[in-house]
Amino acid sequence: MPQPSLDELALLLMQLDPTDEVGARRFADAMREAADTSAGLSPTSIIAVLKCTDSVENCPAAEREAVLVAAGTMIEAWMKGESFTWVIAPPKGAQASSAAAPVAAAADVAPDVVDSIPESLPDDCDLDLLRDFINESREMLVGAEASLLQLETDPTNDEAINTVFRAFHTVKGTAAFLGLGQLSAFAHKAESLLSQVRDGVVTYSAHTADLSLQSADMLREFLDAVEIATDGSPLLLPEGKQELTRDLEAAAAGTAPAAQAPDAAPLPTARLGDILVDRGVIDRATLEAVHAGEPAVPLGQALINAHAAPLKDVAQALRQQSQQQKQVRQESAGAADSIRVRTDRLDKLIDMVGELVIAQAMINADDAVVQVGHQALSRKVSMAGKIVRDLQDLSMSMRMVPLKPVFQKLARLVRDLSQKSGKSVEFQTHGEETELDRNMVDAIADPLVHMVRNSLDHGLETPGERTAAGKRAAGVLRLAAYRAGGAVVVELHDDGRGLNRDKIIAKALAKGLIDSTKALTDQDVFALIFAPGFSTADQVTDISGRGVGMDVVRRNIEGIRGRIEITSEAGVGTTFRLRLPLTLAxxxxxxxxxxxxxxxxxxxxxxxxxxxxxxxxxxxxxxxxxxxxxxxxxxxxxxxxxxxxxxxxxxxxxxxxxxxxxxxxxxxxxxxxxxxxxxxxxxxxxxxxxxxxxxxxxxxxxxxxxxxxxxxxxxxxxxxxxxxxxxxxxxxxxxxx
Amino acid sequence: MSTATPQTAAQQEAHAGKYLTFFLGNEEYGLKILTVHEIIGMMPVTRVPRTPEFIRGVVNLRGKVIPVVDLRIRFAMNVVETQDVCIIVVQVRGIQMGIVVDRVSEVVNIGADEIEPAPSFGVDVPTDFLLGIGKSQGRVKMLLDIDHVLSATELDETATASSTSDATAAPQA
Known part of the structure; x- marks a missing residue:
């Protein structure tokens, strides 16, 4: 360990004035040099040095005092030859409640004061790493969003809260590692609120739900901003961050002692006793009594010993429990057993397999193979052909992804739109596990968003109109996907007012899309809503009618060799049916x-x-x-x-x-x-x-x-x-x- | 060259460099070597209906489908299939295209002082697809602005439906 250089470093540090920008840079340079020359530094220590120099150089003058103190502590550990991490005390007023404080600490260096200043990406960041981070985080946010929506119906679902918490937490940690201080700090705030919910300090209310969903959005905007900034442009922070941060803090702190969460113990699977009680085999009092009597014996055994429950039911309950456990295991295993491959590589592979299939077909048709005399050759060729076909099937399946993320995105959209429009909507999805070529899934995402918007805005009536028409106040929007023959069908059904034939015709006549009304079938009339420039809504609302019409939807769908059909009945509802090929390839x-x-x-x-x-x-x-x-x-x-x-x-x-x-x-x-x-x-x-x-x-x-x-x-x-x-x-x- | 379009020395400097030359009849043309991807022998071309006539069709370039343009038709010359006919694959703005030429000649280096601006012959003979005229070894080579020759806008401007008859012949359904 080259002690002199570290001594020099310590000396520099002692002399350094917190407001001296040039001196700070010189100190950071010296520190980098020391890290370069000293052998045997552990990776974590090197990272710590890099984070430290970054903070020293880039933190505002007001914060530098704290940073320098932390740097001093670090150098002391360094001189002793210990491994060290970059830990600095959070600035005054910042929240320090999280258990993950050490990771977040570097992030807290960048306080809200500098919000207005565009932060640039750290100079030394690895762009590949950054891109992976953006992709991973986006996926995690999608998962988090799904869990948040699950919480809408079941606010006590601990597993869902944990999922969201984990997503925020991971974003926070990785962002801090990559030097994205602002992002990390914000994720920390979002995470804190959820950790309060998890610990039962704050109950999960509609307000918390809104805040968490907004946080997810904000994080996504952050990621977009970071992605834009990867090409060297300044990192522009999303708007409204400060307000949301304030709301999050208020929510986390304000309602703190209000209520105790009813059931705080997280249970990945139901307990045997719960299953039995649910099934009505035994009541809870008896159960507790039996369990108290023989605490050392497994519950099932104890119940049978005490003749409190029939053997058959206990066995059934045990089977159910083990099945649930298996499911949980499978779900987590499914998540782990995958590897990230760049799409262009995958496309190339699929292209080449396609070429292979053609080349194989050419060999197969070659005269030398077809001739009767060459049986051995033709056998070998047909064997190779079989492998090639298997390979083709496999390569095709590699591109197949479930529709689930798209459906989840739409669920979120429906929630937001229904709040905005004051219509209450029940969103049902079926067959979200249906798989489709990745390109197709991407291609139908936007058209579906538009169709859902359209159905919600034009299709479903207001609660008042619905009640007047003798319907339930809450409208139903059903999104279903299924395989039919060689195609995948995606259906969007609403039980709203249905398409108004006369209104469409009148509009089409007025717009000059048709010149007479004679011999128009319902299909013809409904198809008119896909004509460019057509909109039946009398007023343009915030939700739809922003210039992009259903014609864009149809063009997109036809662009991927899909078809779109409409069936509708006045007063009963409308169904849009997208018929899509399984794969484009x-x-x-x-x-x-x-x-x-x-x-x-x-x-x-x-x-x-x-x-x-x-x-x-x-x-x-x-x-x-x-x-x-x-x-x-x-x-x-x-x-x-x-x-x-x-x-x-x-x-x-x-x-x-x-x-x-x-x-x-x-x-x-x-x-x-x-x-x-x-x-x-x-x-x-x-x-x-x-x-x-x-x-x-x-x-x-x-x-x-x-x-x-x-x-x-x-x-x-x-x-x-x-x-x-x-x-x-x-x-x-x-x-x- | 009083009618020549004004062309600065800097532009001529930019056009200097190596060119692949080829023949269409007796005329020698030059293509900037950087735009040339490869030269392939003539292969069966699949005609694509309802495209401009100068698009000969599409070919299979090792599994990739690329369009092939016939420069003779593009320049309204008589179509004569020669023995040495071949396809030069060029890459223009990331798009690969083949161009059918009578014969590939050579690669020459043309300096800035050997390039003259394209002359103007009036509307009948458009010359805006030329970067200039190169003179090397006593021969005149027309330096093609291949981007201009093949660009999409140009396709639209001079686009011709494959035939007028196919549209009229469509049954009145």
């Missing part, structure tokens, strides 16, 4: 041939294909061709004309018709031939081309060429528009070019 498709071109039609949109008889076909006005199938007339869509393929078959009775689309948008797509069913990895056509009407993307086919995937809904739309307004200018210009 793989499409089950039918390869069709048109002339020398090949296209892929998604299997989900094909109902049947058939070769028509000439008498099935008729024309309208000499041009529009129709086919009659089982008494239904369907327009024929010649793919080769739409896509301008030169050498396709012209005669309908030599071609095949595929019944595609759904509802009233069904058409018979005319193709030359079906080439078989394929699983393809859907890819974009490259940003250079962008969106092409009627196509959803491309895929590499077995022979290595690119096949184009047809977007049936768009195709139908295209054929309907015919020479639509947005097509013709392009066509005109071509003659010039």
């Amino acid at each position: 793989i499409t089950d498709g039918m390869l069709v041939r048109v002339g020398h071109e090949r296209y892929i039609v998604p299997t989900t949109s094909i109902q049947l294909s058939f070769r028509p008889n000439p008498e099935q076909v008729c024309t309208v006005a000499g041009r529009g061709e129709m086919v009659v199938l089982r008494g239904e007339t369907l327009p024929i869509l010649r793919l080769h004309r739409l896509f301008n393929v030169a050498d396709a078959r012209e005669r309908i009775d030599e071609s095949l018709l595929m019944l595609v689309g759904d509802g009233d948008k069904r058409v018979a797509l005319m193709v030359d031939d079906l080439l078989g069913q394929h699983q393809v990895v859907a890819k974009s056509l490259g940003e250079g081309i962008g969106r092409v009407d009627g196509l959803s993307g491309g895929a590499i086919l077995g022979d290595g060429r690119v096949g184009l995937i047809i977007d049936v809904a768009q195709l139908v739309q295209l054929s309907r528009n015919g020479l639509s307004s947005d097509d013709s200018p392009r066509g005109d210009r071509r003659t010039v070019a």
Whole structure:
């Protein structure tokens, strides 16, 4: 240990004037140098030195005295050769009630006085570490929020309080470690209130709930701010922090001795006695008596010995208990058994597995393998193929995540919105464990937020209106997710006033979205609310109607190859149904041939294909061709004309018709031939081309060429528009070019 | 060059450097070497309907689908398929695209003093996609502003539907 340098350090410290900025910097430099040159410092000590120098350099002059005292204590320990940590006494007036004070201590150096000054990120912080921290904290906050909502219905749920407490606590600790003093200090305040609740000093009231939820929001804003600041811009603190901090302090201190929490003992699983009492097998008095009689014997044994309860019931209760314990264990195990992988790596892996599948298919189709003579080779190839398929399945499942976080976010949204709008809403969720591709989950999150807003604002009536209509005052908003066939359905149902057909039509007429009301089915009318610029609300409220309409929702959903359906009944309610593909990556498709071109039609949109008889076909006005199938007339869509393929078959009775689309948008797509069913990895056509009407993307086919995937809904739309307004200018210009 | 667009020496300095040159017919063009990703042989191109005509289609570049532009069509020249035809894969603003050219020539270093501003021929012959004219080894090379040639806005401006007939032929459903 190079004593002289430490002695020098101590000397510097003694001479240092707390207001001398230059001197403070010199002292910090000397300290860093000492840490560099002295061997055998433990990691915690090095961290302590770094924190100390940071505080010395960056704390306001008024606080430096305390920091220097702490630095002195630290140097003393250093000189003795002991391991040391950076601990400083909290400044006057700060709360010191938390048990985790040592960790938080560094944070308390940054007091509220400097709130207005933008804090910059510590110079020496590790950006990767910081990003991990932001991601982890966000996840933890989502969990905390869910628990807070659980507390709404069950304020005595200790496990939930613990979860929230842990989340705040971890954010606080890690933030302090990373030198994010303000964030840490705030998390500490939020945590303190909860620790009071946990200790039974403060009861969990609506006010506490609000404060805690606001704290979670505030922490999230903090994280956003930190994320923005990672590129070097100053760290701007979220607004309203001071007010919230004050409220938190008041709540933690003010109502302190008011009430004693009824049941403070945290119980991860129910006790055997409780289960028996709940089941009505035994009453609590007898139970207590038996337990008191034989305190050393396990309760179950004691009960049977005393013939207080039948063996069968005790055994059942024991089974139930062990099951619960298993569940608790599983839940905690599930959380631990995962590892963080960057999404771009995962995407790359999935992409490459997709390539592997294609390459395998190419080998499989190779003449050398197909020939009869090479049985050993073909066996090996098929074995490799099996592994590749397993690998593909596995890689696909890696992207699948449950919808739960999205649902939780919405639960929070509903709570806030219902308070704001004065409508009381019961929010039910079903099937939140349903899994969907991560990209899809991200993609539907925003549309769902908008839909929930919309349902709450326009769908559900006020309590007064509801009672007048003979309904329960509290409206029900039900969000459900389930698998149906190869798709996932997400349903949002409200039991509100339903869509008003006449009002929609009137509005659409006024806005020029439609020009006549004749022959509009309910579906057609409801679909109008997705038209750009449409809003039925008479007044724009804070909740919805902020310019983003349902058209954005539909565009987003269709962007991920999903569909949106509405069913509604006046006075009973409205259901929005999102039908989404399981994953964006793989499409089950039918390869069709048109002339020398090949296209892929998604299997989900094909109902049947058939070769028509000439008498099935008729024309309208000499041009529009129709086919009659089982008494239904369907327009024929010649793919080769739409896509301008030169050498396709012209005669309908030599071609095949595929019944595609759904509802009233069904058409018979005319193709030359079906080439078989394929699983393809859907890819974009490259940003250079962008969106092409009627196509959803491309895929590499077995022979290595690119096949184009047809977007049936768009195709139908295209054929309907015919020479639509947005097509013709392009066509005109071509003659010039 | 009295009609030349004013171009400062600094711009010419910025355009100096290594260029990959290629032929379209008898005309020699140059592409900034930094934009060139790779050169691949001609491969089967899948035509994409309802796109401008100069987009030949898409190809499979080792599992990635990239669009391919035919410069001959883009510059309204006659389409002649030569023996040496190949695809130069360029990267413009992070987007990969292939361009079909008749023949790749060489890589040359063109200094600032060898670059002249693009001349103007009036509206019939647009030259705004040229960075300038390079003269090296006694030959004239047209230095392409590939960003401009392929950029999305340009695509929109000169966009042509694949055919007018396909729209009119659509059945009146």
